[in-house]
Amino acid sequence: MGPAPAAPRYARRLGGARRGQPREAARLSQVGRCAEGSRARRPARRPIRRPRHPFLLYRGGPARGSAVHTRPHAALARLDLRHPHAHAPPEVSKPSLLYRLxxxxxxxxAPLVARFDKKVARGLDGRRGLAARLGGWGSAERDTKRPxxxxxxxxxxxxxxxxxVLETLRAEHPDWQLAFTFFSPSAERLAKNLxxxxxxxxxxxxxxxxxAVLDALQPTALVFSKLDVWPELTLAAARRGVKLGLISATVSxxxxxxxxxTRHWSAPAYRALDRVGTISEEDGERLELLGARPETIAVTGDTRxxxxxxxAARxxxxxxxxxxLAATSADTFTIVAGSTWPSDEAVLLPSFADLLHQLPTARLLLAPHEPNPDHLAAIADRLRHLKLxxxxRLSQLEHAKPGPVIVVDRVGILADLYAxxxxxxxxxxxHRAGLHSVLEPAVFGVPTVFGPHWRMSRxxxxxxxxxxxxxxxxxxxxxxxxxxxxxxHDPAARRSAGKAAKTMVEEGRGASERTTALVRGLVS
Incomplete structure (x- = not known):
């Protein structure tokens, strides 16, 4: 007998399950199951019950409901993390000359690129006057007696x-101030509802x-989501004594x-982090390679x-x-295609044309990733060539007779449409940009198909x-x-696949509670 396998380095702290390496998808005839001889199914993570907090929309006034008070660092004890001051902080350097150049x-x-890229142009426009806006908020609203x-x-x-995490912090600590920043213009709409x-x-x-922004906000703690740790900002904040965290961290x-x-110039920033919550143990190991200190890392899971x-519950x-859209006959077979690109539609629409010839009750709800006029026109052209x-369009549905293809020409409702x-x-x-969210259909127990570029998606x-x-x-x-x-033709197989998808989501819950505890621990 060989030596006993080593215990997981991070997963044991939070009860997370160690994930194996990605495997090839099953053959189509097996309805997406693992190939024969592979390891048995296992839960994505050990389920942990989380307390329910009210969904709040806060805009400067007191939060509804009573606050839940927590002893300082009690949450860190539950996470098996050491007190924030148990280790001497690393020496804080400045970003490398190569990075700054x-x-x-x-x-x-960027201004030249913006002439040809609308998204870059929006980002540059959105940043004009940023320091003045945040400086104005800081002068009028920042209360340095509050974290x-x-x-x-x-x-x-x-x-x-x-x-x-923000919702729970607002519910439990209505006296704390919360700031949120984003990089991509696509997050503007989300930011307005946080x-x-x-x-x-x-x-x-x-x-x-x-x-200028650090002067305006004077943060107690700066927390990055996923992996977007910016060296200049991170190290400048560390030099000011701001506590630094990284949540839902994952590294492919x-x-x-x-x-x-990238690894060279980002290492000092990752080394400066005080707390790192990763999605899996393997992510923790890769965060160490990037420079994060082992004693700061714990597996907290994925809050998504x-x-x-x-x-889904709401x-x-x-x-x-x-x-x-739900008012259909009992024999309608509805396919919801979400966040599609032209490269997806080149496969999806011909396949649907084949299906419609055999199954006239089939229906396609198509929600393109970018429902701009050019993309919508291209979809219509492709359908015409397929003689469909x-x-x-969804916006015309009230005044038009629905057909086998309904194109969703608005954003913000796809997650609900999967139901x-x-x-x-x-x-x-x-598409080389990568796979979009598979959790949104999975939570409703809807079995899913997607293209070959899925390996970057855990x-x-x-x-x-x-x-x-x-x-x-x-x-x-x-x-x-x-x-x-x-x-x-096999509803039992479809239900079985859908049940497996929904179970995966349920077993992955609880990360928000653990992640919030980690963030709370940054405020001493």
Whole structure:
């Protein structure tokens, strides 16, 4: 007998389950189950019950309900984390000259790039006057006698990971001030609905901008969501004595951050972090490679599992447009395709045309990732070439007869639309940008298919392992059509796959409670 396997380094602190390496998806005939001879199914994480907190929308007034008071650092004891001052902090340096030169080059080039990229242009426009806006808020509203938690998330996905933590902090500590920043313009809409005192763009990572925002906010703690740790900001905050945290941290094995030069210039920033909450033990090991100190790391899980479950629990299918879309005959087979790119639609729409010839009761709810006029026109052209009826847009549904294809021409409702599906198609898998959220259909027990570029998604890997999804090959027109027929003709198989998906989400809950405890511990 060989030596006993080593105990997990981080997972044992929080009861997290160690995840194996990603495996290939199953053959289509097996309805997405693991290949024969692979390891048995296992839960994504050990389920931990979390207390329910009211969903609050806070704009400067007292939160509703009574606050829940917690002894300082009691939560850290539950997390098996040492007191924040148990170790001497690392020596804080400044970002490398190479990093500062790189930032300088990128910021000088950004106006030129903005001429051809609307998203970059929006980001530059949004940052104009940023220091003045935050400075004005700081002068009028910042109360230095109250702790201020500054939470940063680069985009919508990371913002959704931060959202339940901010909600719980607001409910438990209504006297604390909360600030939220984001990098991508796509997070503007989310930021307006968060329970924070102030929300705005992240400053460019240059000394003058960083210093101005730190002067304005005077944070007690600065917390990054997922991995977006900016060296200039992080190290400047550390030099001022601001506590630093990273939550829902995950690092892909193929991440460019693990390679030179990114790993070199980001190492001091990761080393300065006081608390790191990772999604899995493997993420903790890779965070160490990036520079994080081992004693700061604990596995807390992924807060998005709590977010999608709580949103699903609040779903009201009697409101429009869900009520209108749900009014179908009993034999309708509904496919919800979400966050699709043209590369997804090149496979999806021909497969649906094949299905419709065999199954006239099939219906496709198509929600493109970017429902701009050009994209919507391209979808209509592709359907015309396939000799399919002209699509009906969601905005026209009240005055038009619904057809087999309904195109969702608005944002913000996709997560709810998945509840109407018999099966789901998640976009991004045929696009190098990466797969979009597979948790949104999974929480409703809807089995899912997606393209071959899924390996960067931990959720997709777990979903495939548990039999709740199918990964398609690059040439997927006929395999996708066949899989839809399998799930239509075999409702038991479809229900089994959906149940596996929903179970995965339920077993992943509890991360918000653990992550909030970690953030709370930064405030001494």
């Amino acid at each position: 790189s930032v300088h080059v990128v910021t000088r080039a 201020l938690i500054w939470m940063h998330a680069p985009s919508v996905g990371e913002g959704l990971q931060a959202k339940p 329970p924070v005192d102030v929300a705005d763009y992240l400053p460019l990572d240059r000394p003058s901008e960083v210093s 094995p193929n991440s460019s951050r693990l390679r030179w030069p 599992y709590d977010s999608v479950a709580e949103r 779903l009201d299918t009697t409101r429009e447009p869900l009520a209108r 009826p002209r699509p009906v 109407l599906g018999d099966v789901a198609f998640v976009g991004g898998g045929f 959720d997709a890997t777990l979903l495939l392992e548990q039999g709740g999804a199918v990964a398609l090959p690059a040439d997927a027109r006929h395999p996708l059509h066949s899989q839809w027929l399998v799930w239509h």
